[in-house]
Amino acid sequence: MRTIRSAFSGWFGFGGETGQDPPPNWKQAMSVLLALHPTVMILNLTLSPALRVAHLPGDLALFVGNVVSVALLTWLLMPLVNRIFASWLLPGRAVSVSTSVAGALAMVLCSVLSAAAFGVITG
Template identity: 85%
Template sequence: MRGKLLDEVRPLLEEPAALEILAGETPARDTVTVVMSHSVRPGRERDYLRWQDRARRAQERFPGFLGYEGFEPVAGIQERWVVVFRFDTREHLDGWLESDTRRKLLEEGRGYFLDYDMRTIKSAFSGWFGFGGETGQGPPPNWKQAMSVLLALYPTVMVLNLTLSPALTAAHLPGYLVLFIGNVASVAALTWLLMPLVNRIFASWLLPGRAVSVSTSVAGALVMVLCFALFVAVFGLITG
């Protein structure tokens, strides 16, 4: 399949194709990523690219800047121009977003694009972890967040499967509706009950400002694993 695609595209290339494989390291800490898309004015594409290059050079001079990527439109798939850039903390990102340098660049750029959309991505489960305002260091690492969510999610799903789902099925509701109601109940339980509880219990392990030593991280992870094993054993006995 790939060979056929290469044969098809070869007449469109000015030079022989070269394969470049880039391997990057996973960031050692959580970062803040911004995805911006622009509707570029027809005929101003080259001006827009030069403007984006000036914006990138300006970003590089700001503290915490980690990287920049630009993507051109793909006909029939992505009609807008997309830019992705990263900063190491929300504070450093805000420093760029609120700067006079960026404001002047935006005023200039309005001659090249019709509108733009900006989305900020912080972490996998940031809505369930509210530690950023307390420590100024962002949310916990994603692997700790994932373990915490699993700790709350597994018993929630099991309890709902043993109680709510049979009751809904007995009421002759269709399976897809039973699943939807169960998902609503589990998300509500996680958001307003169980995740706040997990955050309080494991605060010393989750908070980035406190859980800095390897021994603390390992100890917390072992406690999590023991909790997983306990839940599995308990529900195994209940359903056995």
């Protein structure tokens, strides 16, 4: 039996590797959103039209998109986000209020810039 200690534990392996607790759920959620939004947007702009051309039924096309997005998040994007934001995500490192606030602001800024970029692209 294994206890799962966080909402997104599969994408945040810090606890098992370093003996530290996983990041707080709100930090995990911000990190997943940072990687998920651009993934979904890029797949919507690239994969979705290809699946429509292939005449895949809507439910099957959605399933394929979900499989691709989860694979990208699991093996490419979340490890990258974890490395970039490790000093903010790891509870033992982000002990100061200024580090915690700076990390959260960086996450928000990256998310806003991503949303703005896709707004320009799709607008």
